[in-house]
Amino acid sequence: MKIKILGCYAATPRTITNPTSQVLEIKNHMFLIDCGEGTQVQLRKHKIKFSRIEHVFISHLHGDHFFGLIGLISTFMLLGREKDLHIYGPKGIKEAILLLLKLGNAYTSYNLYFHELTSNESEIVFEDNKVRVSTIPLKHRVYTNGYLFEEKITERPLNIATILNYDIDKLYYNKIKMGGDITLEDGRVIANTELTFDPPLPNSYAFCSDTVYTTTILPIIKNVKVLYHESTFLEKEAHLAEKTMHTTAKQAANIAKLANAETLLLGHYSTRYGDINLFQKEAQEIFENVLLGDDGAAFEF
Amino acid sequence: MKIKILGCYAATPRTITNPTSQVLEIKNHMFLIDCGEGTQVQLRKHKIKFSRIEHVFISHLHGDHFFGLIGLISTFMLLGREKDLHIYGPKGIKEAILLLLKLGNAYTSYNLYFHELTSNESEIVFEDNKVRVSTIPLKHRVYTNGYLFEEKITERPLNIATILNYDIDKLYYNKIKMGGDITLEDGRVIANTELTFDPPLPNSYAFCSDTVYTTTILPIIKNVKVLYHESTFLEKEAHLAEKTMHTTAKQAANIAKLANAETLLLGHYSTRYGDINLFQKEAQEIFENVLLGDDGAAFEF
Structure with a gap:
């Protein structure tokens, strides 16, 4: 699972920062998440093939998440695209x-x-x-959804040594891979857990932006591998976060901790801050494993 | 009169070129002409104060001339703008x-x-x-207008030596500046041309993009000081120019010549060409005074 941040700053595009857009590569899909103005140029800059994008997920219809979409659609057209394009977003x-x-x-x-x-x-x-994408209802000034991307567990790896030991016929291997128990000829039932290994934890990625601090998302993102959570402000601007329905770095870290996320990836910084390392520092007081999103940054899990 | 090209390439924004937008500074106005995606970033890059823009003229509703407008309007709002904004463009x-x-x-x-x-x-x-702006109906695949920006001749400079010679009272100076003749006390009528100098030729700027080659615009742009005319293609791609309703550099030069323009400024180049000097070269075979527009280029007249 790879995440490429095309832009992760709030409000307006500037010469040095871009509004929200990112690409998630998971199980051979290249999902585009949000599409602020200038996204098509960021895609070109980072050499992401337009043709690989078949699904675009838009969180909400504020400009910094959406105003690049019409240009992208038009450019696809001018370049003679033939592949279907699916757009997910608010009514x-x-x-x-x-x-x-x-x-x-x-x-x-x-x-x-x-x-x-x-x-x-x-x-x-x-x-x-191989993959399932669900919405994560968020709370912002307009109707907003985050998105949860989950790899499916396809099959359990066989414990061949044990299987051979029980002399189980190959005909049953698929059943075992899918989690089934086996009844031997002598009537003994062998539990699947004895015949297989636990599969690696499937990758999952929760994109949560824009939103005010809300614990209502916890049941949806529980145990997520990577949580991208907006942190528009630092805690000392918590009053602005509440007023504009955004989150502080500390609040994002709280969500990561409560959700038992493996990694927290921060982004959607207000352009008022000169040093985004402050966001990481603040979040790490609550939750250790914090990564800083930044325009052009790439992460692999 | 100053012209700053923010973008002058056709079709899609790229990492190295921008779609159409330019700023015309004339008689203390800062007119924004067209607004392709990324225009607000170009304005920032070239340090053009957002607050000076009060009038935006959009030629047509193709993305490379228009998709940056909503982002600009939104950014003005986020920055707390209070000044009126006027938008001129197709229904x-x-x-x-x-x-x-x-x-x-x-x-x-x-x-x-x-x-x-x-x-x-x-x-x-x-x-x-001080200024008048008129539309220049163009012929393109959708309803399109160019715009003609003209300084008004406000007054004729006084020929003080002659005026003193005739002993004309200061009360009449305004009348003379406005072009009036003067009747002396002895009944002699002194023609205004004897009492004033010819004012400098007023600046004028005609923006013509996008359009197929059309001479119907000639009466409108006759004797224009600076003609910006699109030249999407070179003459060897004239068939594409016709098909897509664009112009070649040679055709643009023909228009400049027939309109008796002082200067031709080229732009809206197809991104298929590596060297835009070819446009200048081709145009100069027809019309000598050709300037090449390019992103970031500035011209003063």
Whole structure:
């Protein structure tokens, strides 16, 4: 699982920082998460092939998460894309994109599928045999969802030595891989846990931005491997965080701790701060394993 | 009169080039012309004060001329702008901007005035006592206007030596400045041309992009000081120019020549060309005084 941060600063694009967008590479998918103005240029800069992007997940319709989407869709069209593109985002996103395309008398050469969200409960929005993507309802000034990306556990590795010891026929191997117990000819039942190893913990990634501090997301992101949680402010600006419905680094760390996350990845910093290391320092007082997102940063898990 | 090119490449933003946007400084106005994605970052990069921009002229609603506008409007809002902003552009621009603001639950702290255009005849869209802005109806794949910016001739410089010679009272100076003749006490009429000098030729700037080659614009831009005319292609791609309703460098030079322009400024180059000097070379075979627009280039007239 690889995460590439294309932009992770709040509010407005600047010459030195970009608004929110990131790419998650998981089980051969290249998911684009949020798409602030300038995302297509960041994709080019970091040499991410446009054609690998088939699913775009938009958290909410504020500019710093969304205003680059229409340009990306148009560029895909100008480059002659043929592959389908799926857009997941709040209700209204379809109307906006279609209106902008219509005004430019520009229709896409490829199929554009909109998956509009309205629910305040977590729901599965994408699933194949290897990955599942669910929404994480967040609390912000407009309707907002984070997204949880989970690898599925496909099969349990066989403990061949034990299996051979019981002289189990190969015909049963698939059943064992899928977690089944085995009844021997003499009637003894051998538990699956004896015949297999625990599979490696599947990768999972929770993207949570923008949101005020809320523990309602904990049941959804419990035990997540990597939690990206916004930290727009430091604790000394907690009043601004509350007022603008954002989070402090300390609050993000609290969420990571309560969710029993393995790693916390910070981002969505207010541009008022000169040194983003302060966010890491503040979060680490609560939760040790904190990584700092920054434009262009790449992480592999 | 100063022109700053923020971006002048066709189609899509790239890491090294920007879509169309430019700033025209004329008679204390700072007019923004077109606003492709990334324009706000280009404005920051070139240290153009956001607050000086009060009028934005959009030629047409293709992304490379328009997709940066909503981000600019939003950023103005986030920065607490209070000054009015006037937007001139094709009908539909208001619906698009208001929808995007509504979806983000984001209303501007300042007054936003839309001047929507539908006419196929040239019309005055802005006028004060020093400058007049008129549309230049162009021919492109969607409804498109260029814009003609003209300084007004405000007054004729007095020829003080002659005036004193005729012993004309100071009370008449304003009348003379405005072009009036003077009748002396002995009945002699002194022509204004004897009492004043010709004022310097007023600056004028015609922005013409995007358009197929069309001579219908000639009466509007006749004798213009600086003609910015798109030249998306070189003549060897004339078939593409026609197909996509763009212009070649040679055609742009033809327009400059027929319009009796003083200077031709080229731009809106297709990104297929590695060397934009070829555009200048091709145009200069027809029209000598050719300047090359390029991102970040500044011109003063």
